[in-house]
Amino acid sequence: MKPGxxxxxxxxxxxxxxxxxxxxxxxxxxxxxxxxxxxxxxxxATSPVVKTVEPIKPITPEMARNLANNxxxxxxxxxxxxxxxxxxxxxxxxDMAVRLKxxxxxxxxxxxxxxxxxxxxxTELEAIAIYIAGLKK
Amino acid sequence: xxxxxxxxxxxxxxxxxxxxxxxxxxDAADKKTAAKKSAQVVVIGGGFAGxxxxxxxxxxxxxxxxxxxxxxxxxxxxxxxxxxVAGVRKIENISIGYDGLRKRGVQVLHDWATAIDxxxxxVALKSGKSLAYDKLVVAPGIELKWGAIKHxxxxxxxxxxxxxxxGSQTLRLRDQLAKMRNGGxxxxxxxxxxxxxxxxxxxxxxxxxHYFKRNKPKSKILILDxxxxxxxxxxxxxxxxxLYGNMIEWIPSSKGGIVTAVNTSRMQLDTExxxxxxxxxxNIVPPQTAGSIARMARLTxxxxxxxxxxxxxxxxxxxxxxxxxxxAVAGALPKSAFAANSEAKIAANAIVAELxxxxxxxxxxxxxxxxxxxxxxxxxIAGVYRVTAEGISEIPGAGGxxxxxxxxxxxxxxxxxxxxxYASIVADIWS
Ligand SMILES: Cc1cc2nc3c(=O)[nH]c(=O)nc-3n(C[C@H](O)[C@H](O)[C@H](O)COP(=O)(O)OP(=O)(O)OC[C@H]3O[C@@H](n4cnc5c(N)ncnc54)[C@H](O)[C@@H]3O)c2cc1C
Numbered sequence: 001m002k003p004g005x006x007x008x009x010x011x012x013x014x015x016x017x018x019x020x021x022x023x024x025x026x027x028x029x030x031x032x033x034x035x036x037x038x039x040x041x042x043x044x045a046t047s048p049v050v051k052t053v054e055p056i057k058p059i060t061p062e063m064a065r066n067l068a069n070n071x072x073x074x075x076x077x078x079x080x081x082x083x084x085x086x087x088x089x090x091x092x093x094x095d096m097a098v099r100l101k102x103x104x105x106x107x108x109x110x111x112x113x114x115x116x117x118x119x120x121x122x123t124e125l126e127a128i129a130i131y132i133a134g135l136k137k
Numbered sequence: 138x139x140x141x142x143x144x145x146x147x148x149x150x151x152x153x154x155x156x157x158x159x160x161x162x163x164d165a166a167d168k169k170t171a172a173k174k175s176a177q178v179v180v181i182g183g184g185f186a187g188x189x190x191x192x193x194x195x196x197x198x199x200x201x202x203x204x205x206x207x208x209x210x211x212x213x214x215x216x217x218x219x220x221x222v223a224g225v226r227k228i229e230n231i232s233i234g235y236d237g238l239r240k241r242g243v244q245v246l247h248d249w250a251t252a253i254d255x256x257x258x259x260v261a262l263k264s265g266k267s268l269a270y271d272k273l274v275v276a277p278g279i280e281l282k283w284g285a286i287k288h289x290x291x292x293x294x295x296x297x298x299x300x301x302x303x304g305s306q307t308l309r310l311r312d313q314l315a316k317m318r319n320g321g322x323x324x325x326x327x328x329x330x331x332x333x334x335x336x337x338x339x340x341x342x343x344x345x346x347h348y349f350k351r352n353k354p355k356s357k358i359l360i361l362d363x364x365x366x367x368x369x370x371x372x373x374x375x376x377x378x379x380l381y382g383n384m385i386e387w388i389p390s391s392k393g394g395i396v397t398a399v400n401t402s403r404m405q406l407d408t409e410x411x412x413x414x415x416x417x418x419x420n421i422v423p424p425q426t427a428g429s430i431a432r433m434a435r436l437t438x439x440x441x442x443x444x445x446x447x448x449x450x451x452x453x454x455x456x457x458x459x460x461x462x463x464x465a466v467a468g469a470l471p472k473s474a475f476a477a478n479s480e481a482k483i484a485a486n487a488i489v490a491e492l493x494x495x496x497x498x499x500x501x502x503x504x505x506x507x508x509x510x511x512x513x514x515x516x517x518i519a520g521v522y523r524v525t526a527e528g529i530s531e532i533p534g535a536g537g538x539x540x541x542x543x544x545x546x547x548x549x550x551x552x553x554x555x556x557x558x559y560a561s562i563v564a565d566i567w568s
Contacts, residue, residue, distance in 0.1 A: 058145065059145065059149070060148075060498060061148045061149045061151070061152030061153075062152070062486065062490070062498035063498045063499045063501075064149045064152065064153075065152060065153075065486065065498070066482070066483060066486060066498050066499065066500060066501050067501050068153075069193070069482040069486075070479055070482070070501065070502070070503045072561070072565045073475055073478050073479065073503070073505075073558070073561065073562050073565055074505065074554075074557070074558050074561050074562070075561060076560075076561040076564050076565060077564055077565045077568065080564075081557065081560070081561050082560045082561060082564045083556060083557035083558075083559070083560030083561055084553045084554060084556060084557030084560070085554055085557035085558060085560075085561055093150070111517075111539070111547060111550050111551050111554060112505060112517060112519055112551075112554070115519045115535060115536050115537055116503065116505075116519060116521060116535065116536070117535075118521075118532075118534055118535040118536075119503070119520075119521025119522075119532040119534075119535030119536065120521070120535075127149055130146055130149045130150050130153070131149050131150070131152065131153045132153070133150070133153075134149065134150035134151070134152075134153030135153045
């Protein structure tokens with residue numbers, strides 16, 4: 001399975017999970033309970049406990065908004081584009097996250113999305129996707 | 138690698154679903170009447186920075202009373218004004234009114250801010266009114282440094298337009314070019330950094346070349362530059378050769394490009410090396426500073442721009458005043474409409490957080506400057522920015538210029554996206 005496809009499945013899983021969820025999960029909020037994507041980088045051989053090379057920084061909804069608001073400059077208000085640049089409204093969160101990461105990794109060709117997505121961690125790209133897909137259409 | 142908990146996911150998606158940029162004015166009004174005492178935010182300037190901030194303030198917290206002060210009923214955009222100069226677009230198509238913002242609940246006053254009292258937190262207007270504020274946003278764009286090039290005054294700008302504030306000056310330059318004889322010389326000067334729209338003078342030279350090629354093919358274009366390097370230089374130089382042969386000549390500062398004085402009666406420019414240049418049409422892009430009101434209110438530093446906190450764009454000079462757009466010192470961000478829009482959104486959310494007694498969320502900025510070398514040939518430079526110990530810094534490995542070896546399809550796509558970007562940013566702000 002291609003990494004993109006793998007991520008799709010995992011992200012889709014949390015979305016499915018969250019859709020069934022009517023109340024917040026009972027777990028301790030400070031403990032990460034779901035790891036939606038595979039690590040970008042293999043753990044260092046000498047320290048198997050190292051889980052990630054990206055600093056683990058919780059993304060607050062306010063930060064997700066600060067990240068995502070930048071997208072609307074090109075993709076139009078709430079991702080609804082009036083012109084030649086594609087709208088974002090047709091994407092659900094998992095599709096958008098997959099697509100953003102494919103741009104970042106160079107798996108999908110682009111004029112400019114590759115240059116932009118390389119400025120974000122995968123976690124940030126996912127937060128952007130979740131925020132934009134959650135906006136009222 | 139991601140560490141989203143289901144709870145994180147729900148919180149982010151939940152924040153989006155209640156984000157009020159798309160709430161109807163009726164919703165906004167309900168919330169407003171429910172609020173105890175509405176906070177007052179005054180925004181000076183309805184350009185890319187100020188108008189964005191007004192809209193996003195209202196979106197983030199509809200209970201805030203947002204008053205936008207802008208003298209012009211129709212704002213003419215810098216972006217695409219080079220198309221107007223080259224006769225490929227009408228000025229009506231780059232002029233925007235404020236009804237969209239009014240529909241969002243922003244109070245728009247067509248007036249000038251004449252003074253700011255940071256102690257009493259009041260803004261005086263030309264009409265004689267005075268407004269109280271809890272937070273003030275100052276977004277007056279640029280002022281031209283008259284006299285920095287000797288004899289270049291507002292009077293000289295009639296004969297030698299700047300067209301660096303879009304509007305009547307844009308039309309003046311367009312008309313002069315339309316009247317110029319075939320075989321004439323068009324001179325454009327470019328200032329030292331920093332200035333509004335770093336690739337702007339070169340895009341203008343390009344689109345004028347496009348116009349000359351079709352209408353006055355024996356004409357010449359001379360760029361007299363106060364710098365030795367410019368934005369997207371290799372891409373521009375390549376494209377000029379390919380599209381316009383030798384029509385455009387760039388004279389950098391080290392080869393005598395620094396203009397020291399203008400002589401409007403002879404249509405002549407003096408340069409530092411003593412060489413004089415005569416032109417049939419001369420376009421001076423002069424050195425610039427922050428908008429006058431920012432300087433009058435002592436928001437500027439000794440270089441004439443406004444230092445700000447990179448996380449919020451709050452002035453480093455006075456509390457409760459935020460400076461955004463071209464007037465601000467924004468680290469690695471250029472003075473562009475795109476950056477102004479990005480800064481304004483961060484400032485709006487920081488202001489709302491402060492009014493609600495919360496800390497601002499982490500800031501993130503982006504920029505893309507598209508330039509049209511011809512109507513079907515676009516190039517771009519992009520950047521993603523975060524706040525580091527050095528201020529607003531570009532993230533290494535991201536951003537950068539269009540590829541040098543791209544084919545005609547790629548250039549045509551970027552030209553299409555340049556226009557798409559324009560439609561989107563205008564909708565993001567004024568609709
Ligand atoms: C030829 C040209 C091409 C450009 N192309 C691009 C491009 O392709 N992409 C891009 O991103 N950028 C481009 N720009 C740059 C862009 O126009 C500016 O960076 C942008 O306008 C900055 O926004 P601002 O809100 O800071 O200033 P402005 O847009 O200038 O807005 C300032 C507003 O404040 C008002 N004002 C001033 N003083 C007062 C006062 N005392 N009281 C009340 N109101 C006041 C003014 O009337 C004005 O409407 C271009 C610029 C030019 C000149």
